[in-house]
Amino acid sequence: MTELRWTTAGESHGHSLVGILEGLPYGLALDVALIDEELTRRQAGFGRGGRMQIERDRVHVLGGLRAGMTLGSPLALAIENKDATLEKLPDPSSPRPGHADLAGCQQLGVRDARAVLERASSRETAMRVALGAAARQLLHEFGIEVFGYVRELGGLAARNDAFEAAGSERRALRSASAFQGLDAQQEASWRAAVEDARNAGDTLGGIFEVRATGVPPGLGSYVDPAQRLTARLGSALFSIPAMKGVEIGLGFEAARLRGSKVHDEIVNREAGDTRPFGRFARSSNRAGGLEGGLTNGEDLIVRVAMKPIPTLRRSLASMDFESGAATPATYQRSDVTSVPSASVVGEAMVALELARALRSKLGGDSLAQMHSAFEHYLRGLAQL
Numbered sequence: 001m002t003e004l005r006w007t008t009a010g011e012s013h014g015h016s017l018v019g020i021l022e023g024l025p026y027g028l029a030l031d032v033a034l035i036d037e038e039l040t041r042r043q044a045g046f047g048r049g050g051r052m053q054i055e056r057d058r059v060h061v062l063g064g065l066r067a068g069m070t071l072g073s074p075l076a077l078a079i080e081n082k083d084a085t086l087e088k089l090p091d092p093s094s095p096r097p098g099h100a101d102l103a104g105c106q107q108l109g110v111r112d113a114r115a116v117l118e119r120a121s122s123r124e125t126a127m128r129v130a131l132g133a134a135a136r137q138l139l140h141e142f143g144i145e146v147f148g149y150v151r152e153l154g155g156l157a158a159r160n161d162a163f164e165a166a167g168s169e170r171r172a173l174r175s176a177s178a179f180q181g182l183d184a185q186q187e188a189s190w191r192a193a194v195e196d197a198r199n200a201g202d203t204l205g206g207i208f209e210v211r212a213t214g215v216p217p218g219l220g221s222y223v224d225p226a227q228r229l230t231a232r233l234g235s236a237l238f239s240i241p242a243m244k245g246v247e248i249g250l251g252f253e254a255a256r257l258r259g260s261k262v263h264d265e266i267v268n269r270e271a272g273d274t275r276p277f278g279r280f281a282r283s284s285n286r287a288g289g290l291e292g293g294l295t296n297g298e299d300l301i302v303r304v305a306m307k308p309i310p311t312l313r314r315s316l317a318s319m320d321f322e323s324g325a326a327t328p329a330t331y332q333r334s335d336v337t338s339v340p341s342a343s344v345v346g347e348a349m350v351a352l353e354l355a356r357a358l359r360s361k362l363g364g365d366s367l368a369q370m371h372s373a374f375e376h377y378l379r380g381l382a383q384l
């Protein structure tokens with residue numbers, strides 16, 4: 001068995017984005033149309049700018065599949081850039097505060113912000129969404145579903161219980177939203193906030209939440225610090241450009257409450273609870289499904305804060321690379337907000353980490369072997 005791991009290559013305005021996902025088992029039927037659906041979802045969202053009018057992200061499978069089934073070899077994917085203008089684009093003369101432009105040039109010791117921003121751009125996350133969409137299909141085989149949605153935009157929060165209130169309408173509500181949201185009441189004010197920021201030449205950040213349901217207990221590790229799922233998720237989510245905070249369950253709020261108001265009491269599973277994870281359940285889920293670096297059988301709940309995009313039409317103060325004179329940061333075009341897109345990327349990252357943890361728990365080289373190991377594991381849980 002190969003550990004599930006992934007890598008990407010490609011520049012924002014280069015020929016293509018390329019991704020490799022290693023460790024998928026043999027025998028998984030992979031629906032490429034579902035990968036493309038996720039790519040389309042990532043491109044959408046009110047507040048996106050000119051670039052998204054140009055791109056039509058579609059995945060090309062370069063390796064790892066035969067007749068739609070995984071071969072157990074690395075899955076190799078490509079997404080073509082329509083705006084493949086890398087060779088012609090000018091070098092920005094003054095770095096943008098908040099982007100990697102300056103720190104990247106400082107790291108390289110050259111005034112070549114183009115070289116830096118091309119890879120620092122969140123264009124790269126399109127490929128992560130494609131790889132994540134493949135990982136989700138593996139999770140789906142084991143009853144695990146990952147769902148992301150926007151909770152807050154420009155400081156305007158959706159209702160707290162939007163996820164629970166949406167119930168079985170969740171997917172339909174999110175598809176109908178221009179923001180990957182679940183609170184229809186919030187849409188108009190988010191739209192107005194984006195229009196307002198656009199008119200002011202400004203940008204907006206926000207918060208999205210990712211939930212995973214059907215997650216069995218015991219994924220992750222309490223033994224190896226690096227394999228604690230909490231640590232892996234934090235690292236994966238912070239690896240998305242522009243993410244400034246990650247909370248799990250109650251998150252920072254837990255620090256302000258007494259233990260009795262934080263920990264989830266252990267109770268007998270209720271009669272209506274059909275999860276096949278044994279007799280133990282919780283009376284609440286403030287831990288967000290993680291204890292001791294391991295999943296505990298409850299839903300996984302993570303929230304992620306995204307800063308506003310650093311490319312502002314109303315450019316912030318910067319310096320000309322050559323002359324050193326004070327000058328506004330270079331501006332070409334930008335989105336006003338991409339929090340809705342970030343929620344799709346966050347979902348992909350959570351899916352990749354959960355799939356990785358599941359692979360490492362169950363082992364096996366083929367999907368059939370994984371299923372046997374899973375059944376055996378569930379029998380063990382039932383006897384505990």
Ligand code: EPS
Pocket residue numbers: 012049050051052055083117120121122123124126311333334335341
């Ligand atoms: C980005 C700048 C914009 C965004 C881009 C991320 O691209 P451009 O410079 O071509 O206008 O649209 O996001 C994407 C291309 C994408 O697919 O999400 C940046 O500087 O990070």
